[in-house]
Amino acid sequence: MSIPPAPAIPEAHAGAVLTIDLDAIAANYRLLKDRLNGAQCAAVVKADAYGLGIERVAPVLAAAGCRVFFVALIEEGIDLRQILNDTGDADLVDAEIHVLGGLMAGTEEAFDASRLVPVLNSLDEIDAWKAYGGQIESPLPCDLHADTGMGRLGLPPGEVDTLAEEPSRLDGLNILGVISHLACADEPDHPKNGRQLEAFLDLRLRLHQGQACLANSSAIFLGPEYHFDMVRPGVALYGVGPVPGQPNPMAQVVRLQGKIAQVRDVDTPQTVGYGATHQVEGPGRVATVTVGYADGYLRSLSNKGTGYIGDTPVPVVGRVSMDLITLDVSSIPAHLCLPGRFVDLIGPNNPVERVAEDAGTIGYEILTSLGNRYHRVYTGGGA
Numbered sequence: 001m002s003i004p005p006a007p008a009i010p011e012a013h014a015g016a017v018l019t020i021d022l023d024a025i026a027a028n029y030r031l032l033k034d035r036l037n038g039a040q041c042a043a044v045v046k047a048d049a050y051g052l053g054i055e056r057v058a059p060v061l062a063a064a065g066c067r068v069f070f071v072a073l074i075e076e077g078i079d080l081r082q083i084l085n086d087t088g089d090a091d092l093v094d095a096e097i098h099v100l101g102g103l104m105a106g107t108e109e110a111f112d113a114s115r116l117v118p119v120l121n122s123l124d125e126i127d128a129w130k131a132y133g134g135q136i137e138s139p140l141p142c143d144l145h146a147d148t149g150m151g152r153l154g155l156p157p158g159e160v161d162t163l164a165e166e167p168s169r170l171d172g173l174n175i176l177g178v179i180s181h182l183a184c185a186d187e188p189d190h191p192k193n194g195r196q197l198e199a200f201l202d203l204r205l206r207l208h209q210g211q212a213c214l215a216n217s218s219a220i221f222l223g224p225e226y227h228f229d230m231v232r233p234g235v236a237l238y239g240v241g242p243v244p245g246q247p248n249p250m251a252q253v254v255r256l257q258g259k260i261a262q263v264r265d266v267d268t269p270q271t272v273g274y275g276a277t278h279q280v281e282g283p284g285r286v287a288t289v290t291v292g293y294a295d296g297y298l299r300s301l302s303n304k305g306t307g308y309i310g311d312t313p314v315p316v317v318g319r320v321s322m323d324l325i326t327l328d329v330s331s332i333p334a335h336l337c338l339p340g341r342f343v344d345l346i347g348p349n350n351p352v353e354r355v356a357e358d359a360g361t362i363g364y365e366i367l368t369s370l371g372n373r374y375h376r377v378y379t380g381g382g383a
Contacts, residue, residue, distance in 0.1 A: 014375035015290025015323070016258040017342070020052050022381025024251035026064040028237045031249065032220055033065065039227040040211070042068035044234030046076055046100070051296075051368040052238060052254065053376070055083050060381040061237070062087070068096045070232050074107050077116040096176070098143055102153065108132035112140060117176060119143040121153045123162060123169070130172050143177040144207060148199035149192060150183045164206040175210040177230065178203065185218035186244055193222060204228075217242045240363035241353050252351055254367070256374070257342035258289040258297075258307065263329065272326050273318025277303060284330035287314070289343055292323040296369030297345060300359045301325075306350055307343040309336060314343065 011017060033041040043066045049057035058069065058080055071077045077099045084092040096117055103111065103118040103125040111118055112132070120126050120142050133140040144163075147154030155163070163169055180200050184190035200214050212228035217236035219226045221243050233242075241248030266286050272278040289307070293299045297320060305316035307327050314327040329337045346355055352363040359366065 009373065009375050011375040014259070014373065015261075016256060016295065016345070016374050017377060018370060018374035019255040019257070019377045019379060020056070021251070021253050021255075021379050022056065022060045024239060024253045024380070025052075025057060025237055026060050026381060027251045028239065028253070029061055029064045029066060029233075031251075032217075032231070032233050032236060035220055036227055036231065037224055040068060040230040042066065042070055042098075042213075042230055042232040043237060044070045044216075044232050045080065046070065046072035046234070047368045048076075050235060050238045050364070051370045053378075054080060056378050056381070058083055059087055059092075062089075062092050062095065063381070066095075067091065068098070068230065068232075070098045070100055070234075072099070072101050074099055074101070074104070074110060074116065078110065078114045081114040081116065096141075098177075100145075100153075102145075103129055103142075112136070117141045117143060119145045119179065120155075121145050122155060123159045126163075126169065126173070130169075133172055139172050139174040141174045141176050143179055143210070143213075144175060145179050145181075146200075146203050146207070148180040148203065149196045150181050152181070154180065160203065160206065170209070177210040177213050178207050179213040179232075182214065182216065182219050182226075185216055185222060186242070188222060188243060193219075193226075197226060200228075235364050235367070238367055239352060240367070244353070248351070248353065252348070254346055254352065254370075255344065255348075256291075256346040256370070258291040258325070258345050260287045260337065260339050260341050260343060261290050261324070262288045262339060263334075263337055264288075271318075273302075274321060275319055278318040278326075284328060285332075285334075285337070286317065287327050287329040287337055287343070289325050289327060289345075290323065291325055291345060292321050294322045295371035295373050296366070297325060298359045298361065298366070298369065300361065301355070304358045305345075305355070306358065307345050308347060308349045309341075309343055311349060313349070 043061045077097045098117040102121040145154040184192045213230040215226045215231040217233040236242040239253035266280045267283045270280040299320045302319040307314045317328045318326045356363045
């Protein structure tokens with residue numbers, strides 16, 4: 001049974017407000033779709049739509065035209081099927097839901113009951129799905145996932161050879177797609193991209209069934225030769241730049257505003273926070289904000305992160321603790337920095353990629369770490 005969503009937290013009770021722009025997600029989907037020359041644009045909504053709430057995000061993507069979704073785990077697929085069924089829209093009820101994590105032993109009946117498409121990663125999974133289809137006398141849909149260089153999930157080259165030499169092993173399967181995954185798509189000049197493209201082209205010659213799908217968010221921007229029949233963007237839908245170091249064409253989706261709990265005057269020789277890692281060097285003021293690493297504001301942002309009050313940056317000073325951060329607000333007029341006021345921690349001046357860079361990580365981790373103690377506000381998309 002899936003875990004029910006956490007109850008909504010009233011703004012007055014919350015230490016921070018997370019605003020999610022559903023119209024921006026729809027606009028990002030359309031922007032990516034418009035880059036394609038006839039290829040279908042799916043959407044990856046795994047990990048609760050990258051932390052932003054699949055029950056709100058998936059219907060918005062569907063309204064923008066998406067009819068193929070990818071998740072990571074069977075339970076995510078079961079939840080998504082229920083969400084789409086609840087819309088009552090016949091087109092959405094019939095939308096495809098593909099499960100990237102593959103066919104775990106004993107899950108065949110659950111896949112069938114929720115009309116999920118397993119992404120088969122091995123000969124054993126192929127045999128198990130074929131056997132189950134034989135029992136119910138129905139050729140069930142699936143994808144084949146071949147490893148072209150990621151070295152993670154997927155049919156290794158030897159098992160691809162076996163399928164090419166023994167095509168009857170695929171008899172009785174309704175193969176919707178043959179997919180693979182690029183290891184270095186976010187590095188456009190990396191030679192591995194070209195090698196994996198060549199391997200995938202060879203794969204298509206040997207396993208010429210179903211739609212070909214290779215490109216994630218970043219690979220869409222490598223060029224049309226990577227698009228094939230379908231692409232499956234994820235993080236770009238949620239506003240993260242698909243090509244690091246290049247201007248971000250995607251609309252910003254999230255804004256995180258932390259609430260000021262206290263402001264105090266400080267002066268040398270005082271220190272701030274655990275471990276006394278910030279030494280106060282002169283008269284100033286420090287604001288304590290009710291967001292911490294339990295909320296996904298990573299500890300690696302200690303003495304590195306930046307908030308904004310209006311357009312003025314206020315640096316994080318001291319260590320990020322579980323529930324609190326401290327910021328140097330000496331440059332902010334006192335009347336603009338009072339308990340109950342907000343500080344932008346992710347926003348127009350510090351988008352997800354910049355926060356990730358300061359934290360020494362990637363935008364994926366920032367988004368999927370966003371906690372459930374925020375008051376969440378959804379705008380657009382009929383919200």
